[in-house]
Amino acid sequence: MAGNKEIITGNDFKCMIAGAYNAFSLEHENINRLNVFPVPDGDTGTNMLRTLGAVARAVAEASETSIGELSKKAATSAIMGARGNSGVILSQIFRGLARGLEGKDTVCSAGLGKAFQYGVLYAYRSVSKPVEGTILTVAKGIAKGAHHAVRADLPIMEILKEAVAGGNRELARTPDLLPALKAAGVVDAGGKGLIVFLEGCIAGLGGDLPTAPEVTFEKSFKAAAKMPAEDFEITRPYCTEFMVKDSTVKAVEARKVLMKMGDSLVVADGGEILKIHIHTDNPGKVLAQGISWGSLHDIKVDNMADQHRSLVIDEEAKEPELKVAVISVAAGEGLAEIMKGLGASIIISGGQSMNPSVEEFVDAINSNIAEKYIILPNNSNIVLAAAQVKKMLGDRVEIVPTVNTPQGLSVLMAFDPSLDIMESVNHMTEAMQGVREAAITQAVRDSKVDGVLVEEGAYLGVIGGKVKLYGDNINKVIVDTVKKISDDECEVVSLYYGKNIKTEDAEAFAEMLEDIFPDLEVEIYAGGQPHYHLLISVE
Known part of the structure; x- marks a missing residue:
């Protein structure tokens, strides 16, 4: 200046x-x-x-x-x-x-x-x-x-x-x-x-750069892959992937050569097999270099500028296996397994305090297992990231804007892979509307709820994303929360217990609710989610 x-x-x-x-x-x-x-x-x-x-x-x-x-x-x-x-x-x-x-x-x-x-x-x-x-x-x-x-x-x-x-x-x-x-x-x-x-x-x-503490997050220091953003010209638009079998060079040598031809380079060494991913402006030159090292297989060239995948050279390249796949966000291993069992093809780890990036969704979609995808954010703070993915990838992606896990589980039950994607989205969106859900957690700091001081450590009943109940006795908060979200027509209460809750404690919660609500059947599942002791749904 x-x-x-x-x-x-x-x-x-x-x-x-x-x-x-x-x-x-x-x-x-x-x-x-x-x-x-x-x-x-x-x-x-x-x-x-x-x-x-x-x-x-x-x-x-x-x-x-x-x-x-x-x-x-x-x-x-x-x-x-x-x-x-x-x-x-x-x-x-x-x-x-x-x-x-x-x-x-x-x-x-x-x-x-x-x-x-x-x-x-x-x-x-x-x-x-x-x-x-x-x-x-x-x-x-x-x-x-x-x-x-x-x-x-x-x-x-x-x-x-x-x-x-x-x-x-x-x-x-x-x-x-x-x-x-x-x-x-x-x-x-x-x-x-x-x-x-x-x-x-x-x-x-102004040249005043304070020394920051070392901060490490998974992927937080990662330079995002070159993917299309609206109105931006991509200088190296071809995402090129292939395998080299019986390779005459090692990964370190291949990297030295290929790094001059593009960016976002990944070379995985599997003995005599190299798996290569690169973003380049000249895929033909990259493939010619690859064929000089061995036989080429599983070749894929994707023009990221117009977001459609065109397969070249390899006439035997596999078509997407599915017509429509569901990508669902899960906050725990147990919840992930349940979602898979209900029909989610791809699980992305995320939830409270660990929101996934736009890039993670795009990477999942570029796995190319399906022609089109439905995203279930399952958290209100992930909906906008999912919308950004939709904006980037257009008609290949639709969103059912689930804002919590019970909604996500409910809409998965309504997913029918044989339907057209928009028919599925409509059915799933309808299923989302009637979900009655709540969560039990603890206050992480002193706060006021409706003008009343709630001290750190108090148990909270969260309904619709808002703290509705609180107290020092977790059993009472659970009972009052279930009472608030259920009525005479409800038949089943599902409890998904978090990683900090023992199985025997979850079983005790279920027995307590069955004693107090004899007309309700209580089911428990190991959700494995952090932060929230219980996720509750009533139907």
Whole structure:
């Protein structure tokens, strides 16, 4: 940067991302603690950190130097690495930045400021029904602050500081806009996350990079695979996979040769067999190199730009085995096995405090076991990530927006693989509507529920995602919760017990409920889910 007419370079952009990631590494737990409810799923900060982690690594390792190309790489990585609703919204900010910086080698202060305004606009548009008092309210405040600073022709540091000031003003208002925030005495967690993001950008741009603690999450440092994002040109659009049998070279030698031909390279060594995956702009050249090492098998070339898989050379390549497959998110091994038994073809691990990324869904779909897929998010904080997958892959994917595990289990029972995908979706969506569900957990902190103090450690009855019952006696909370979600027409209560509940304790809960509700049949299943002692459904 130089003088009043600043020039912001690609290296400056790298510094901003590094600063933002450092800031989140230091602050993500504080953001998590802003969760308005005492239930153990306050993971807004973690989701934003993991999303930003994918961006930080991709940008740090990028060979590109122009701010336009770097912002495009950042956007693609953010979209693929997005976790949870807050992560998806953050990814859309990167998408807007890329739109505003497209084709630029460097940019002036006003140009970067306008690009940030694009980012906020894209974030706001990513939610079909925006709710005031949330991250989107803060985003609007940020955009407003940036807009006035850009019009005043201020330097970029001042533009970002004005954006932060505008965001902070709206952040302070969030408790007045959402009663739940006021009752808990906190501001919106996602909105606070946006402020931390911008403050980190300012620190990075100014060369002030605090040393962050080492933070390790599965896949959080992974540069997301190059997959299509709307309006982005993919420079290496062909996802090329093949096996080399009776290979004359080892994996290490193959990597040295192939790394010059593309990116997202994976070479797996199986003795005399190599399995190769690469994103390239010239699949013919890659395949020619492969055939010089041995015989080629299972060749697949996928043009990611238009998202249809075309198979070349190998006329015996297998067609998808299924017409429609269900991808279901499960929070425990027991639940995963139950879902498989009910017809889910692919299980993705996830749930409270461990939301899967967009990339994990895309990877599952690219397994190509089916022509089309139905996603069951089974958690309200995963629905937006699933919607992002649908936006990327179009008609190949449909979503039944299940927001909890009992809903997911119920709709799986309604899945009929012989039906057309939209017929299945309609049947499953109808089945979702009548589910009566609840969960039993413990408060992770002191909080107020309907104006009453609920102390850390109290047992909670959560119905429809909201704390409805609480107390120190787990038996009483279970009984009162079942009573609240059942009526005279109900016949069966299903209890899915978590990994911290012993089988004998679950059996005791079942016997207790059968004694109190003699007209109900109680079934127990080992769910294995963390955080929640019991998941309950009544039918």
